[in-house]
Amino acid sequence: MIRWPAAIADRDALPAFYREHQTGLVRLAVMLVGDEATAEDVVQDVFVRLHRERPALRDEGKLLAYTRAAVLNGCRSVLRRRKLAHRHAERHLPPVWSAEAAAMLGEDHREVMRALHRLPRRKREVLVLRYYADLPDAEIAVVLRIRPSTVRSTMSRALAALERELEATR
Amino acid sequence: MTVEDRLRAALRDTGDLVADRPRPLRHTPRQRARWQRLLPLWSALAAALVVLMPSALPDDTRDTDVRAAVPDIGAAPPFFVAVHRGQGAAPARFEVRATATGALLDTNAAGGGEDFLAVAPVPEDGDPDARTYLLLVRESTATAPGCATYGVRRIAISAGGRFTSWGTEPVAFEAADTGPHRLATTPKGDAIAYSYRSCRPGWVTSEGVEGPVGEARIAHRWKDTTTTWPSGGEVLGLAYTPDGRDLAVFRKEAEDGRGELLVVRTADPDDVTTPLARVGGDALHDRLAPARLSQAMITPDGARIICVFGEPWGSGTALSLVEAAGGSARPLGPPGSLRAEGPVLLAQHPKGTELLLQAGGRTIRHVDGTDTVIVPDGATPADIAW
Numbered sequence: 028m029i030r031w032p033a034a035i036a037d038r039d040a041l042p043a044f045y046r047e048h049q050t051g052l053v054r055l056a057v058m059l060v061g062d063e064a065t066a067e068d069v070v071q072d073v074f075v076r077l078h079r080e081r082p083a084l085r086d087e088g089k090l091l092a093y094t095r096a097a098v099l100n101g102c103r104s105v106l107r108r109r110k111l112a113h114r115h116a117e118r119h120l121p122p123v124w125s126a127e128a129a130a131m132l133g134e135d136h137r138e139v140m141r142a143l144h145r146l147p148r149r150k151r152e153v154l155v156l157r158y159y160a161d162l163p164d165a166e167i168a169v170v171l172r173i174r175p176s177t178v179r180s181t182m183s184r185a186l187a188a189l190e191r192e193l194e195a196t197r
Numbered sequence: 198m199t200v201e202d203r204l205r206a207a208l209r210d211t212g213d214l215v216a217d218r219p220r221p222l223r224h225t226p227r228q229r230a231r232w233q234r235l236l237p238l239w240s241a242l243a244a245a246l247v248v249l250m251p252s253a254l255p256d257d258t259r260d261t262d263v264r265a266a267v268p269d270i271g272a273a274p275p276f277f278v279a280v281h282r283g284q285g286a287a288p289a290r291f292e293v294r295a296t297a298t299g300a301l302l303d304t305n306a307a308g309g310g311e312d313f314l315a316v317a318p319v320p321e322d323g324d325p326d327a328r329t330y331l332l333l334v335r336e337s338t339a340t341a342p343g344c345a346t347y348g349v350r351r352i353a354i355s356a357g358g359r360f361t362s363w364g365t366e367p368v369a370f371e372a373a374d375t376g377p378h379r380l381a382t383t384p385k386g387d388a389i390a391y392s393y394r395s396c397r398p399g400w401v402t403s404e405g406v407e408g409p410v411g412e413a414r415i416a417h418r419w420k421d422t423t424t425t426w427p428s429g430g431e432v433l434g435l436a437y438t439p440d441g442r443d444l445a446v447f448r449k450e451a452e453d454g455r456g457e458l459l460v461v462r463t464a465d466p467d468d469v470t471t472p473l474a475r476v477g478g479d480a481l482h483d484r485l486a487p488a489r490l491s492q493a494m495i496t497p498d499g500a501r502i503i504c505v506f507g508e509p510w511g512s513g514t515a516l517s518l519v520e521a522a523g524g525s526a527r528p529l530g531p532p533g534s535l536r537a538e539g540p541v542l543l544a545q546h547p548k549g550t551e552l553l554l555q556a557g558g559r560t561i562r563h564v565d566g567t568d569t570v571i572v573p574d575g576a577t578p579a580d581i582a583w
Contacts, residue, residue: 042348042365049220054212063215071220123214132210139207158201159208190200 045074048091051160052098058155059102061122061144069101092169095160099152099170106148142192149173150185157182219421221351221364270296271564273551276358277544278330279560279578280316289313291332293358296553296583299560299571302358310337314378315580319351319386320497320548327353327361330582333380333391343410344396345374349389368418372396373411380580381435381444384497388419388441388463392432417444417463426466430457434492434543437463438499445495458493458502491516492541503529503552505541516541516556518563530566544583555581 049070056066073094122144123132132140143151149171156167164182168175273296283289289307294300307313312335319329332350340346351364372378372393381390395412413432416425419441433456434447446459462468491507501522508515518529529552542555552563560572560581 042367042369045365046219046367050215050217053220054215057215058208058211066215067220123211132207132214135203136207136210139203140211143204143207154204155208158205159212186200186204189204193200193203 041074041078044090048094049074052094055095055155055160056098056102057123058159059099059151060105063123065105066102069098069105073097073101092166095156096170096172103148138196139189139193142189142196145192146185146188149181150188153178153181154185154189219367221366269564270562271546271551272549273546273553273562273564274328274583275356276302276354277553277581277583278316278318278352278354279555280313280332280580281576282314282579283307283312291316291352291360292578293354293360294560294572295358296562296571299575303354303360305352305360307334311335313579314347315380315391316582317380317382318582319382319384321384322386324353327355329353329386331366331380331382331386331389333378335374335378340371341397343374344371346371347378347391347393349380349391351386367421370416370423375411379432379435381437383437383441384439388417388437390415390417390435390437390444390463392416392428392435413448415444415446415461415466417466419463424463424466426461434494436495436497438495439497440499443495445493447493456491456493458495458504460495492543494543494545496545497548503543503545505543505554507541516554518552518554529563530568542578542581544581546583551583553581553583 052070052073053063053066056069057063060066060069076097077094122140143154146154152171153167156162156170162170164175164178167178171178173181275297276293276295279292279294281290281292288309289312290304291313292301293303295302313332314335315333317331319331322329330352332352334348334350336346336348347368347370349366349368351366352360353362353364355361366389368389368391370391370393373396375394379392382388392413392415395410395414397410413428413430414425415428415432415435416423418424428446428448430448430450432446432448434445436445437443438445438460442463444461444463446461447456448459449456460470492505494503495501496503501520504519504521506517506519508517520527520529544553544555545551554561554563554568555578558572558575558577559570560575562569562571
């Protein structure tokens with residue numbers, strides 16, 4: 028028999044879970060999609076699905092990890108759609124690290140964020156989950172559904188790649 | 198500085214660009230019945246028939262059919278929302294109705310176990326494509342004997358009067374499973390007030406200590422902080438002044454059942470004034486004798502008071518509308534021209550003088566001194582909002 032996590036089994040508790048984590052999840056999504064409005068949409072969609080579908084999780088402690096994974100999936104879908112601009116002409120704001128948004132972030136930080144976004148998807152996600160969300164290897168592995176050893180190797184290569192990107196822009 | 202330090206700082210600053218603020222959780226519209234999903238098609242077909250039919254009619258009938266009278270609704274919104282509680286097997290629902298004709302534009306039923314209690318408009322929520330309302334919802338009844346949990350939802354209605362989306366406000370509380378419950382919010386929706394009855398004696402909550410079981414109370418929530426206080430009687434109407442600093446409370450006093458309009462300073466609920474006495478001096482106060490008040494409200498612009506007076510008339514009550522402002526009062530229409538058999542509800546357009554009254558099952562539109570019954574014999578709603 029499936030045992031729902033408490034926050035999912037008791038729908039009255041879902042708004043509290045949302046209140047507690049929505050800002051953190053929107054911030055996580057902003058790192059990947061670049062603008063707050065899109066990030067909010069991604070997080071909202073995830074919670075609407077949580078409310079409607081009640082995913083079959085057996086471990087209550089994995090609810091947040093599950094939600095993070097769903098947010099990352101949502102972000103990937105957004106980025107995929109943006110690449111197919113000729114088919115999905117969705118308008119979105121320039122990322123906060125773009126030249127248009129120069130007033131929002133200092134130059135050095137914008138440079139780092141731009142370099143981060145030139146990295147392949149998995150490297151980018153590993154770095155965000157470690158250096159923004161402060162997740163240990165094991166939790167990153169759960170969110171990205173990869174092995175912890177893969178997290179470690181990807182992390183190492185991602186840092187090296189980021190350093191090269193930053194040096195290349197000097 | 199290492200690349201790791203630079204990355205950590207950049208990510209932290211990027212994250213800080215996102216403010217930690219409430220983001221109401223929207224829901225997708227609930228699944229509609231097949232005929233409802235096809236309604237736009239039927240509507241388009243009906244509209245086409247209305248346009249094309251006159252050309253198919255003999256000349257002598259064409260003009261009279263085409264020139265349907267368009268009711269004057271002044272500057273009022275084209276629709277209003279009426280909330281109906283669940284009764285027996287019939288679930289609670291809200292209805293969107295046309296201001297001009299009272300015609301039903303859309304309806305949506307509550308989920309299993311939910312009940313809709315009250316509705317309040319958010320006219321300045323900044324959405325150009327929709328009008329937003331807040332709904333006070335009883336969510337379940339299983340918390341303790343005589344208690345229920347309540348929440349506030351946000352609904353959006355399109356310019357055409359169609360329900361488009363749900364959201365959840367960060368308001369949840371436990372109270373007695375009995376009403377009535379009233380709801381108010383500011384034009385921007387940043388403050389929320391509701392009335393309720395305590396269901397646990399001396400129960401300590403994050404907002405303070407609840408009074409005895411059944412005590413009528415009012416809560417005011419602003420910036421994640423909720424303040425509650427005893428209302429001193431059954432609350433029949435709640436409305437914020439436009440700046441949200443004051444809350445107008447229309448209540449039936451517990452001792453003698455008289456109706457009374459009070460204005461409470463939300464920052465200090467003990468700071469209470471009685472505007473009916475203040476507005477026009479003693480003479481006006483005598484004329485607006487609270488004993489005859491059926492309903493009263495501070496208008497959304499905060500400058501006027503609208504009162505409904507009821508006098509026995511046959512088996513029902515004859516109503517009179519009076520507006521008080523700047524030290525004087527004037528009747529809005531001939532006295533006694535309206536009838537009511539039950540509680541009276543009032544709503545006013547946020548930026549105009551048009552009024553909507555609900556007297557039992559009748560909905561009445563008041564525009565330019567003229568009262569028009571737009572829903573003559575409907576179900577009695579628990580609340581209405583423009």
